Amino acid sequence: MISSLTGLITHSIDAVSDTVSEAFFEPVVRLGVTGLSRAGKTVFITALVHNLMEPGRMQRMRAVQQGLIRGAWLQPQPDMTLPRFDYEAHLASLTGEAPRWPQGTRAVSELRLSFRLAPTGLFGGLTGPRKLHLDIVDYPGEWLLDLGLMGKSYASWSAEVLARLPKRPQAEVFREVLLNIDPQARHEESVAQSLAREFTAYLVAAREAGWSDCTPGRFLLPGEMAGSPVLTFAPLPGSEGKRGSLWREMARRFDAYKAQVIRPFFETHFARLDRQVVLIDVLEAVHRGPAALEDQRRAMAEVLAAFRPGANGFFTSMLRGRRVEKILFAATKADHLHHTQHPRLTALAEALLREARDRARFSGAETAAMSIAALRSTIEEQRSHGGREVDLVRGRLSDGRQVAVNAGELPEDPSRLLLPAREGAERWLQGDYGVMQFAPPVLSRVPGQGLPHIRLDSAAEFLIGDRLV
Amino acid sequence: MENRGPILIELDAAEAPADVAAAPEVDAPEGAAMQAALGSMARKRGGGPGSWALAAGGALVSLAVSVAAWDFAARLIERAPLLGWLAAVLAGVLALALVLWAGKEALGYARVARLDRLRARASAALVAGDLTEARAVAAAVAGLYGAEDRTLEALDAEAVIEGAEAHLLIALDARVEVEIQTAARAVALATAIIPLAFADVAAALSANLRMIRRIAEIYGGRPGAFGNWRLARSVAVHLMATGLVAVTDDVIHSVAGGGLLSKLSRRFGEGVVNGALTARVGLAAMELCRPLPFRMGRKPGVSAVTATALKGLFDRG
Numbered sequence: 001m002i003s004s005l006t007g008l009i010t011h012s013i014d015a016v017s018d019t020v021s022e023a024f025f026e027p028v029v030r031l032g033v034t035g036l037s038r039a040g041k042t043v044f045i046t047a048l049v050h051n052l053m054e055p056g057r058m059q060r061m062r063a064v065q066q067g068l069i070r071g072a073w074l075q076p077q078p079d080m081t082l083p084r085f086d087y088e089a090h091l092a093s094l095t096g097e098a099p100r101w102p103q104g105t106r107a108v109s110e111l112r113l114s115f116r117l118a119p120t121g122l123f124g125g126l127t128g129p130r131k132l133h134l135d136i137v138d139y140p141g142e143w144l145l146d147l148g149l150m151g152k153s154y155a156s157w158s159a160e161v162l163a164r165l166p167k168r169p170q171a172e173v174f175r176e177v178l179l180n181i182d183p184q185a186r187h188e189e190s191v192a193q194s195l196a197r198e199f200t201a202y203l204v205a206a207r208e209a210g211w212s213d214c215t216p217g218r219f220l221l222p223g224e225m226a227g228s229p230v231l232t233f234a235p236l237p238g239s240e241g242k243r244g245s246l247w248r249e250m251a252r253r254f255d256a257y258k259a260q261v262i263r264p265f266f267e268t269h270f271a272r273l274d275r276q277v278v279l280i281d282v283l284e285a286v287h288r289g290p291a292a293l294e295d296q297r298r299a300m301a302e303v304l305a306a307f308r309p310g311a312n313g314f315f316t317s318m319l320r321g322r323r324v325e326k327i328l329f330a331a332t333k334a335d336h337l338h339h340t341q342h343p344r345l346t347a348l349a350e351a352l353l354r355e356a357r358d359r360a361r362f363s364g365a366e367t368a369a370m371s372i373a374a375l376r377s378t379i380e381e382q383r384s385h386g387g388r389e390v391d392l393v394r395g396r397l398s399d400g401r402q403v404a405v406n407a408g409e410l411p412e413d414p415s416r417l418l419l420p421a422r423e424g425a426e427r428w429l430q431g432d433y434g435v436m437q438f439a440p441p442v443l444s445r446v447p448g449q450g451l452p453h454i455r456l457d458s459a460a461e462f463l464i465g466d467r468l469v
Numbered sequence: 470m471e472n473r474g475p476i477l478i479e480l481d482a483a484e485a486p487a488d489v490a491a492a493p494e495v496d497a498p499e500g501a502a503m504q505a506a507l508g509s510m511a512r513k514r515g516g517g518p519g520s521w522a523l524a525a526g527g528a529l530v531s532l533a534v535s536v537a538a539w540d541f542a543a544r545l546i547e548r549a550p551l552l553g554w555l556a557a558v559l560a561g562v563l564a565l566a567l568v569l570w571a572g573k574e575a576l577g578y579a580r581v582a583r584l585d586r587l588r589a590r591a592s593a594a595l596v597a598g599d600l601t602e603a604r605a606v607a608a609a610v611a612g613l614y615g616a617e618d619r620t621l622e623a624l625d626a627e628a629v630i631e632g633a634e635a636h637l638l639i640a641l642d643a644r645v646e647v648e649i650q651t652a653a654r655a656v657a658l659a660t661a662i663i664p665l666a667f668a669d670v671a672a673a674l675s676a677n678l679r680m681i682r683r684i685a686e687i688y689g690g691r692p693g694a695f696g697n698w699r700l701a702r703s704v705a706v707h708l709m710a711t712g713l714v715a716v717t718d719d720v721i722h723s724v725a726g727g728g729l730l731s732k733l734s735r736r737f738g739e740g741v742v743n744g745a746l747t748a749r750v751g752l753a754a755m756e757l758c759r760p761l762p763f764r765m766g767r768k769p770g771v772s773a774v775t776a777t778a779l780k781g782l783f784d785r786g
Contacts, residue, residue: 066665339495379492385476392478394487402484406476434475441489452489455496 028133029467030272032307032324035279036212036299037141040332040374042102044279045136046090047374048460049074049113051450052134058450060457063117063468070116070129077110078135079268085111085138094375094451099440100398106221108139108269117468132467137269142207142217146262147270148302149215154251157215158235164213167291170205174198174234183236183247191246192232199234210288212299218261230256266306275463276307277328278356282349283336283407286417287435290428294421297352304356309365326366328462329353334454335373336435337407338380338391342371344410351414368462373454377438378405395438408433500742502660506674507750511705577693581700584690587613587760591630595762598626607633610760613689631764638761645684646769649751650778652680656747657779661740669743677701677747681754688758704754741779748775 035041051057053072055064063069077084086109090102113134120130149157165171177198181191200219207214214220218231225231233253241247278300285296309324331349334342350357350369360367378395383404385392392404408431411417420429443452538560546553587609594602603626610633611618619636623629659672681704682697692700749771756763 342495376489376492379487379489380495383478385478390476392476394480395489396486402480402482402486404478404480408475431474434477436477442486443490444488445490449490452492454494 026131026133027467028135029464030135030274030322031463032270032273032276033136033138033279034144034276034303034307035141035332036144036281036296036303037104037207038284039141039279039281041141041279042090042105042138043094044277044332044374045085045111045138046087046094046102047451047453047456049087049111049136050091051453051456052113052115052460054448054450056446056449057453058457058460060455061461061465061468063465064457066469068118068120068468070118072113072115075112075114075133077112079110082108082110082137085109085136087111094440095443095445097442099442101440105138105140107223108137108265110135110137112136115468120469134464139265139269140217140221142214142220143265144217144303145213145215145299146217147266147306148299150258150262150266150306154254155239157254158237161215161235162237168202168206168209168211170209170211171202174202178236181236181246183238183250184242184245186244187246187249192234192249195234196232210284210292212285212292212296213302216257216261218257225261229253230261233257270307272322273307273324274322275326275328276324277330277459277463278304278353279330279332280349280353281333282331282345282352283333283433283435286348286410286428287407287433290417290421290425293352293417294424297418297421300353301355304353305359309360309363323363324360324365326463327357327360327368328459329357329367329369330459331369331371333373333435334371335376335378335395336393336405336438337371337410338393339454340391341410344412344414345371347412348410348414348417351418370455370459370462372456372459374451374456375440376452376454377441395436396441398437398439403436405434405436407435500739500746502669502673502739503656503677503743503746503750505670506677507705507708507746509670509674510677510701511709513702574693574695577691577696578699581685581690581692581696581758583613584685584688584758584760588762591761594626595630600624600626600629602626603629606630606761610637613760627764630761634761634764634767638759639767641687642755642759642767642769644687645751645755646774648680648683648687649748649755649774652676652751653744653747653775653778657740657744659740660743661737673743673747677750680747680751684751684754685758688760690758700754700757704750704757707757708749708753744779745771745775748778 033041033045035044052069053074055061055069058064074087093100093102113136115132115134117130117132119128152160165175177195181195185191196219203214203219207220216231218225222231230253233250236247236250238247241251280296280300282293282296285293307324309327329349331345334345337345346369349371353369357367357369378393381392381394381404382389383392384390390406392406394402394404396402410433411430416430417428441452542553542556542560544553545556587606590602591606593599594606607629608618614637616637619632623632655676656673659676660669663669663672678697678701681701682692685692685697685700690696690700752769752771752774756768
């Protein structure tokens, strides 16, 4: 308790001194890229940085239109203890001879992109070119889910997880193990170990099967914490335990997990964001069916509840710390649909994140929703199929085959998908959706033009455009 | 709702791979320059304490200037009567010119208002089937253009109005259409070629204002500077209220079918859409300035006008 208080205070002091220096010297924009595992955070960051450095395809940014960006370069990041985002390696894997998507992210990394901007405004001629730093953090999406745990007690978390288990076939082994365990028995480390092992196995299997909500996230990617007591717990039934019991010990570890794993992660990377983009792969969830969609909705709602949106005034930001003042909800993989369907995809993503959007708007933050593709991997075309013209997207699958696909028609009213999902429908009423996994395109690149994308320029304009002009 | 389910077509290996880098952007251009120009046309000027302050300040300054001029002339008359009287005469000429200019502006305003009134009277006469009123309107329109009224033998209101339209307005309509096409072409080219932000907005704005003035002149409105702004504002407000500033598919199709736009580069696509929006502005202005309502399907369509205007401009992207 005391340590978390002092931590908070040191943190606030840091934040204040940072804000003072930023307000007067070199402004920094901290962009939070939020998204569950496989939402495409790494590709988004790579494509954004590449396109900002070679802005030929960013015509919808005012700063690009007006030619204000004199230069952009990747700086060593300000945080001494974090590795640098491996931009070059990710770019190489996306643009090589045989392009492939980057591997899943396994650790936190950071990057700072610095702009040199032409002077604008009344005193522009006096001050000369301005500088602006854009800080972006990449991290495993699995860990993001943990933010939803911060406000929960061990008992309530256990109850939620256990209620979920029967719906997931991957949990069968763990449930059997659980039957033979008495939560009120004396704590024995070997029992705890085996329980945690089974629980972890279940989480890994559930994530493989595409479920979104697989907390705690560190169990999936433990890093150097593997095997430590803080990662050796599992949900148990019941609402409290006797002193020295297994239940009590598990609850103690859960609290330690919250205090020593989640909180530092949140405070160093999320508590001081200015702008936030929420990437969400709705299409994949729709493809997997109603249960996956509802699961994704709930997971995102819990995660987004941890953030503090709101407007930043000059003084308020110094006093109470910064708040996220602009949030973009971006449905990714827009290139998997023909553009006539993009408004429907956007509406679906917006409806899915409705709670978070309303909360952000109420507290004064600006929000927007878009369908984007950070790296466009298909082109659009029309072909006749079954006697009529259909809109298709054409691209390359990871096995090298070329296909033209229509993923199925999204409904105009998003509640036609969200309501059945909430009510626990088994499958979609209107038929199926088939979403393919396209590989990155083989590109014929032109100097000065970044990676091809869909609406990445509009997204960047919304997120940081006002700070560049 | 019908759901057609997913479709997967596997392609021959022989087919050329998709060149994503060269693919056109998926979003249709939105005609940013024209939207901005219309926005500034529709903006209401004046009103509120700011404009009172401006008006009071202006009055104060002009009072000070006239008193100073009076003193200057009076003192000059004492010193050198000849020069003094010259100054007085010049001041008088200046005042007279200002009064005349104000009168001309007012007259231009009144002329535009007269066109508006005539059209309203014609519509009312058509609805009521009022022959005397229709004849009066036809005579007034004929008087406007200094032509003789040839509709005396017609015996019902519709025939009178339509006769007057055929006799008096068809030639003018053709001139107006040419004017609109010229402006649409100019805006399309300017916004496609000028690389500076705001400069393209300025170009679009000036071309549109010029076009609106020319249209009013052709129909006999001859608005002054203020009348023209007023007219531009009502055109822009009318377009916004009816939702005609949105870039819908017909704007794009009007150029030469939907396929063309996707072949154009983004910049030329913007040019095309700006040109098409200019044509819409022109047609709305035409409707507002014409002394008689459109009858017998004489109203030109946006698509036709735009297509003629932009033909040959962007044939190859």
